[in-house]
Amino acid sequence: MGTALTRDLARLCQEKEQAADHGAYAQHFHLMPPVGWLNDPNGLSQFKGLYHAYFQYSPFDAEGGAKCWGLQTSTDMLRWDYQGCALYPDQPADVSGVYSGSALVQGDELHIFYTGNVKLEDQDGYDYVHTGREANTVHTVTKDGLHFGPKHVVMRNADYPSDDTCHVRDPKVWQEGDGFYMVQGARRSDDVGEILVFHSVDLDHWKLVNRLTTPDPFGFMWECPDYFVLEDEEGTKHQILSCSPQGLNDGAWARRNIYQSGFFPIEGDIRSSVSFGSFALWDAGFDFYAPQTFQADDGRRILIGWMGMPDTPSVTNLTLADGWQHCFTLPREVVFADGAVRQRPIRELDAHRIDKLEGQGSFVDMGTPCFDCEIANGNRPFTVSIAHELKLAWDGKVFSMRFEDPAKDSVGAGRTLRYEELPELSQARIVCDISSVEVFLNDGALTFSTRFYPKQHSFIVDAAPEVTTSFWTLDL
Numbered sequence: 428m429g430t431a432l433t434r435d436l437a438r439l440c441q442e443k444e445q446a447a448d449h450g451a452y453a454q455h456f457h458l459m460p461p462v463g464w465l466n467d468p469n470g471l472s473q474f475k476g477l478y479h480a481y482f483q484y485s486p487f488d489a490e491g492g493a494k495c496w497g498l499q500t501s502t503d504m505l506r507w508d509y510q511g512c513a514l515y516p517d518q519p520a521d522v523s524g525v526y527s528g529s530a531l532v533q534g535d536e537l538h539i540f541y542t543g544n545v546k547l548e549d550q551d552g553y554d555y556v557h558t559g560r561e562a563n564t565v566h567t568v569t570k571d572g573l574h575f576g577p578k579h580v581v582m583r584n585a586d587y588p589s590d591d592t593c594h595v596r597d598p599k600v601w602q603e604g605d606g607f608y609m610v611q612g613a614r615r616s617d618d619v620g621e622i623l624v625f626h627s628v629d630l631d632h633w634k635l636v637n638r639l640t641t642p643d644p645f646g647f648m649w650e651c652p653d654y655f656v657l658e659d660e661e662g663t664k665h666q667i668l669s670c671s672p673q674g675l676n677d678g679a680w681a682r683r684n685i686y687q688s689g690f691f692p693i694e695g696d697i698r699s700s701v702s703f704g705s706f707a708l709w710d711a712g713f714d715f716y717a718p719q720t721f722q723a724d725d726g727r728r729i730l731i732g733w734m735g736m737p738d739t740p741s742v743t744n745l746t747l748a749d750g751w752q753h754c755f756t757l758p759r760e761v762v763f764a765d766g767a768v769r770q771r772p773i774r775e776l777d778a779h780r781i782d783k784l785e786g787q788g789s790f791v792d793m794g795t796p797c798f799d800c801e802i803a804n805g806n807r808p809f810t811v812s813i814a815h816e817l818k819l820a821w822d823g824k825v826f827s828m829r830f831e832d833p834a835k836d837s838v839g840a841g842r843t844l845r846y847e848e849l850p851e852l853s854q855a856r857i858v859c860d861i862s863s864v865e866v867f868l869n870d871g872a873l874t875f876s877t878r879f880y881p882k883q884h885s886f887i888v889d890a891a892p893e894v895t896t897s898f899w900t901l902d903l
């Protein structure tokens with residue numbers, strides 16, 4: 428399907444992709460765009476056996492431009508094959524961007540729901556919050572992941588609550604019991620973020636069944652909502668409501684990223700009424716936003732985040748010089764174990780650990796860019812230095828991730844300090860790709876992710892003699 432515009436966009440996109448050269452900071456096992464800009468993970472699914480990861484993609488502008496959906500597929504979620512640009516903003520209903528959304532496997536079809544963003548031409552002094560923007564919920568179907576049937580608008584602004592602004596987006600759809608459910612993120616007119624819950628029996632007609640927000644306002648907009656249930660070792664079910672709130676800037680939020688991504692443990696029935704537990708960050712590092720989860724065929728709940736952060740001019744990405752920007756996090760298995768929600772690197776990574784090195788107390792490796800490392804510290808303080816610039820430290824109270832040089836062209840490219848209070852720490856896992864570091868603490872109960880741009884690779888642990896470091900090169 429498509430118009431003359433679709434065909435021209437596809438040709439121009441392919442020309443851009445063919446001319447691309449990723450340069451020195453290209454990742455080895457993290458999904459990155461073939462060229463240009465990448466943001467949110469979209470339509471994550473396992474379809475016909477193959478993992479599908481769509482991504483917010485602006486092939487024509489590495490600083491973000493017309494948003495399309497690119498598609499990458501994989502058999503192991505570590506080695507991704509770019510398949511092409513799957514959805515272009517080529518219809519009146521999505522002319523300002525094929526914004527984020529999700530996928531639902533139904534037999535041999537993949538149903539995609541996304542937000543068709545429309546910014547009307549500014550003739551009447553639109554503010555683009557209360558006026559001047561359409562948020563169309565679009566449904567389209569594919570049998571091969573890449574070629575789509577017609578785009579049907581299943582909801583428009585008039586179908587959302589009248590006290591919401593024009594900011595309603597990012598449908599996440601799942602099947603349950605008597606049909607299908609969808610959550611969408613929204614900004615209320617009184618600048619309170621919320622989640623809308625819809626129900627459908629046929630995927631085309633949707634009815635609003637509930638609106639979810641915290642008793643006290645928690646930011647002005649909740650982007651990229653997600654809902655899923657984790658079952659613990661005893662078979663107890665835990666409901667998780669995930670979102671990316673914007674507008675949390677006071678108090679402890681002031682020292683964190685401009686926008687957050689995290690989850691509320693909830694109790695009750697999302698169709699009628701729920702109580703909210705306290706919000707926990709998915710990741711406390713510099714580069715993590717807009718995660719999405721899906722359930723793999725083997726039952727695992729997999730989470731992938733965008734390893735980037737919008738609206739942060741103080742930070743840059745040195746890949747811009749090579750015409751691309753941003754990547755996804757490592758896919759993470761989300762579990763509820765030992766009383767906490769934990770994120771663990773997908774187990775597929777374990778098969779790529781080679782050349783194990785071990786150290787007691789201090790440990791030094793020079794020159795390995797892609798590695799996986801476990802530090803068993805048994806509650807003893809330690810510091811890690813990566814590429815001589817990135818310092819990870821636990822002092823018995825606080826875990827910190829610090830770049831020593833705050834300059835925009837340094838290894839941290841403008842990143843400075845992120846930290847969280849952590850009274851107990853017994854184990855850390857650090858996974859490094861060419862230009863990213865992901866840290867999983869206490870079996871993934873707390874994580875820190877960042878991009879970085881090392882000139883030389885080095886990894887040094889400084890710790891008491893009782894602390895053990897196990898270090899593997901990754902053959903990816």
Ligand code: FRU
Nearest residue numbers: 483494526527596650651717
């Ligand atoms: C989150 C987000 C989504 C939106 C998309 C547009 O990063 O703002 O809410 O759909 O990016 O690219």
